[in-house]
Amino acid sequence: MNNSTDNKQPFKSGFVAITGKPNAGKSTLLNNLAKMKLAIVSEKAQTTRHNIMYIHDVDNAQIIFRDTPGLHSPKNRLNEKMMEAARKAVGDSDLILLMIDATRPELNLTEIEFCRLAGLNNMPVYLVINKVDKVRKENLLPVIHNFNNIYPFDEIFPISAKAGIGITELLDSIVSKLPEGPRYYPEDHLTDQTERELTSEYIRESILRFTSDELPHGTAVEIESFTEDFEEPKEPDSEKIRKMIRIKAVIFCERESHKKMLIGKNGETVKRIGTAARTKLEELLQCKIYLELFVKAKKDWRNDPLTLNDLGYKIDKMK
Secondary structure, three states: OOOOOOOOOOOOEEEEEEEEOOOOOOOHHHHHHHHHOOOOOOOOOOOOOOEEEEEEEOEEEEEEEEEOOOOOOOOOHHHHHHHHHHHHHHHHHOEEEEEEOOOOOOOOOHHHHHHHHHHHOOEEEEEEEEEEHHHHHHHHHHHHHHHHHHHOOOOOEEOOOOOOOHHHHHHHHHHHHOOOOOOOOOOOOOOOOOOOHHHHHHHHHHHHHHHOHHHHHHOOEEEEEEEEEEEOOOOOOOOOOEEEEEEEEEEEEEHHHHHHHOOOOOHHHHHHHHHHHHHHHHHHHHHEEEEEEEEEOOOOHHHHHHHHHOOOOOOOOOO
16 A cells, blocks of 8 residues: 555655766765765765765655766676766666766766666656856757757656755655556655765765875775764663764775875874864764774775775665
């Protein structure tokens, strides 16, 4: 039996994959919808490496969004895992949002392949043209016309994920397109990411911020320990209060020269990375954070299946 609202509207639910090239704004859209940072954001390509889930509840629907890694041509096993994750999200979804950057409005062969994959499975595909606040309105019309000739998109939505333009209209249309179904997750459930996983991503975001363009692609973060300190509640039968989390994390890189760059002169770079990550984590987790970072060089880890598995680069089951 389907859930329903008080006015007897059928309850709808479904999985929506957000896909597109790197830097199209997929993670920005997810964070705007969630009203918090679930996905790290950077101007550097391939920032998102995993499928990141956000559960959006409205009165008569539950939308399970998946932010996917940017579509690109794989150059190593890590890239292959990322593309496999994106394909998995598309294959398991009820609706696909293909996002493009209005300032760079073109589709590559990989994006067209994903559209065709969705089409073969009879999945609706929305073209979401992001960053429309950065282009003239009259310049959007030929873009929309060109894309209509490339693929028969079910809908085309001009939006600005950062400014919040067009988001309400997009959400309304998604709900109208979803099938009737159950509430897959409790209403207070926001994401499938654990605090350890969010910690790893926040540290990696700091690496992206404080290092050169190429170095971040060869880095990964592993949380070695995540220990919580509690203080006893003042009132009987009250929950314990978490006062501190002690975290030890390892930053992996591929070369000794990269290790030196990550550490920096007198440890200045790794200190900057740690301080920025700790500040963001304290805001997220609402308690004091004691963060220790270590840097290790592991040659060609991006092509080592065992290391990739240990670092969590595996395909999750969405449904």
